[in-house]
Amino acid sequence: MNAIQQVFKREFFGYFRSPVAYVVMVVFVIASIGLTWFPGNFFDSDQASLAILFTFFPWIFLLLVPAVGMRLWAEEKRSGTWELLFTLPISVTEAVIAKFLAGWAFISIAILCTLTMPITISILGDPDWGPIISGYIGSILIAGAYLSVCSLASSLTKNQVVSFVIGVILCMTILLMGWGQASQLLYSIGLAREIVEGIANFSFLPHYQTMTDGLIALKDIAYFILFGGFCLLTNVLILER
Amino acid sequence: MxxxxxxxxxxxxxxxxxxxxxxxxxxxxxxxxxxxxxxxxxxxxxxxxxxxxxxxxxxxxxxxxxxxxxxxxxxxxxxxxxxxxxxxxxxxxxxxxxxxxxxxxxxxxxxxxxxxxxxxxxxxxxxxxxxxxxxxxxxxxxxxxxxxxxxxxxxxxxxxxxxxxxxxxxxxxxxxxxxxxxxxxxxxxxxxxxxxxxxxxxxxxxxxxxxxxxxxxxxRHPHFGGVRLEVENSESAKKIKDILGTEKMIQKIIEEDKVLLVLPKDKKPIDALILSLIKEKNLDVRSVSSQPTALDHVFKQLTNN
Structure with a gap:
């Protein structure tokens, strides 16, 4: 436990040592609130809800999370510090978990920076807090799932840019599998309903949407835990090679 | 450990x-x-x-x-x-x-x-x-x-x-x-x-x-334990070679331009022996020194094979 704590501390505060982290955070907050206000027609919708914000999150995360996750292992490999890390009394599993948790904590803080939206709404109207809370839980979970993919991608290369690109492509592919339009396309080429639904269910999106609708179901939580667990386990195996 | x-x-x-x-x-x-x-x-x-x-x-x-x-x-x-x-x-x-x-x-x-x-x-x-x-x-x-x-x-x-x-x-x-x-x-x-x-x-x-x-x-150095003798001329070199050549402890004497390199048998020390012989037989030697045996020579030899 101590090992995880020490590496977590180093990694987490490491984000704040570089200006890039602040830039990423500011861009994320501006992008998510800006998209909600203007393309999302937040004010015209005349609703005291965050449904529009939550629709944009998975798409914004496609850039935010790989930007945060790309350095996790690629940077260690490039600078050679993983040799130092893995000859200290810490297991690969502990290191992977610690780094993942640090990145996840950082992204969660970025997500919580958009809490200004629900606060504003509660001043202007009378929002239903249920879907807002479950939506934020879903957002943090889906960001975690993305990050587990990006951590895995980062362990495949010593180049952060390559790691970023692999992360974006993998996350986008998995995300699109659950997108309504993609499912329509699969129906139109004659795939059976069960197969299309199966593919969609593998995606983050349906599980996330249930949560933004205000429902926290055990199966959705289980999906995120299993998905993240699988990616991180693969990550450990790659590093242990 | x-x-x-x-x-x-x-x-x-x-x-x-x-x-x-x-x-x-x-x-x-x-x-x-x-x-x-x-x-x-x-x-x-x-x-x-x-x-x-x-x-x-x-x-x-x-x-x-x-x-x-x-x-x-x-x-x-x-x-x-x-x-x-x-x-x-x-x-x-x-x-x-x-x-x-x-x-x-x-x-x-x-x-x-x-x-x-x-x-x-x-x-x-x-x-x-x-x-x-x-x-x-x-x-x-x-x-x-x-x-x-x-x-x-x-x-x-x-x-x-x-x-x-x-x-x-x-x-x-x-x-x-x-x-x-x-x-x-x-x-x-x-x-x-x-x-x-x-x-x-x-x-x-x-x-x-x-x-x-x-x-x-x-x-492992081929010249380990060797003694270098600097001599005046080829005549004294010949004389020294004749005298030292009969010693059992000495395996080989290499001559190169007014310097004699005396190599011991079985890498045993011979410096004392040579010094006493010089004194005893009153040999004409300008200087006596031990042959430096650099590790890198041994290293080179070992790793080049």
Whole structure:
């Protein structure tokens, strides 16, 4: 436990040592609130809800999370510090978990920076807090799932840019599998309903949407835990090679 | 303290380390010698558990590095090649991080104080590592390896990139720890081995070619124990050759331009014998000196075959 704590501390505060982290955070907050206000027609919708914000999150995360996750292992490999890390009394599993948790904590803080939206709404109207809370839980979970993919991608290369690109492509592919339009396309080429639904269910999106609708179901939580667990386990195996 | 058993490592089809075995005890300062790419670093990486061996294993203290890596890693301090460090941290933050993984919270402050003194890094303790010179970086790398005062040290080219004064400092540091620790260090600088090590392992193409004390290693030199006699002219050279040639202890006399190189039989010392003969027979010699036997000659000979 101590090992995880020490590496977590180093990694987490490491984000704040570089200006890039602040830039990423500011861009994320501006992008998510800006998209909600203007393309999302937040004010015209005349609703005291965050449904529009939550629709944009998975798409914004496609850039935010790989930007945060790309350095996790690629940077260690490039600078050679993983040799130092893995000859200290810490297991690969502990290191992977610690780094993942640090990145996840950082992204969660970025997500919580958009809490200004629900606060504003509660001043202007009378929002239903249920879907807002479950939506934020879903957002943090889906960001975690993305990050587990990006951590895995980062362990495949010593180049952060390559790691970023692999992360974006993998996350986008998995995300699109659950997108309504993609499912329509699969129906139109004659795939059976069960197969299309199966593919969609593998995606983050349906599980996330249930949560933004205000429902926290055990199966959705289980999906995120299993998905993240699988990616991180693969990550450990790659590093242990 | 370290037992290396039949370690081998393949990189693809290339055999980088070939069935290497040796043991290091307390008090040993083992110099790991070899040309670049000989397998020194790969062996060290396997001993410290960074690389998984293709076969064989290493035991550190009581612990097998593959079966109980965490316990084994607690016992040694390791300075990897090129001293990789977390550049964005300050020296203090970095040492605090390593200490956090290796020590109890209440021991950290003292340990950081101790290593920053022994490695002379107090004056840069609050600087980000990325702003430090190569010499300071290497010393920060040493400091992290020493932070838990380990009984075993594995140092991959510890003096690499240091200026002569700093090299001297590191050598003294290693010498001061030699008695109570087991130390493995790799280098391709032979004078360093002379200055620090009491045991030499030469490795080339992944195989151990020699594992012995520096004195024994030196004996491999074809001119070991030789005595150089500088003479006035070829006449006196001939006279000396005739007299010394009859001695049983002397194997061979090589003449080259007013210098006679007298080589002993079985590498036994002959300096006393020659000095007494010069006196006794009143030989005409300008100077007498022992033939220098540089380690690099032996090294070259061993690794060129």
């Amino acid at each position: 370290i037992e290396v058993k039949n370690l081998s490592k393949y990189y693809g089809n290339k055999l980088a380390v070939d069935n290497v075995s040796f043991t290091v005890h307390k008090g040993d300062v083992l110099g790991f010698l070899g040309p670049n790419g000989a397998g020194k670093s790969t062996t060290m990486k396997m001993i410290t558990g960074f690389l998984v061996p293709s076969s064989g294993t290493a035991t550190v203290g009581e612990h097998d590095i593959r079966k109980s890596p965490k316990q084994a890693k607690e016992l040694f301090g390791y300075l990897p090649e090129n001293g990789p460090l977390y550049e964005e941290m300050t020296v203090y933050e970095f040492l605090d991080f390593i200490a956090g993984l290796r020590l109890k919270p209440e021991e950290k402050a003292n340990a950081i104080q101790r290593v920053s003194e022994t490695c002379h890094i107090q004056e840069v303790i609050d600087q980000p590592i990325e702003t430090l010179s190569k010499g300071y970086r290497q010393r920060v790398g040493m400091a992290q390896a020493l932070i838990h005062d380990p009984n075993i040290l594995v140092l991959d080219e510890p003096t690499d990139g240091l200026d002569p004064n700093q090299k001297h400092g590191v050598r003294n540091l290693i010498a001061s720890m030699a008695e109570e620790k087991a130390i493995i260090l790799s280098t391709h600088i032979l004078e360093e081995v002379d200055a620090m090590c009491n045991r030499i392992i030469v490795i080339d193409n992944g195989k151990i070619l020699a594992d012995e004390k520096p004195e024994e290693f030196r004996k």
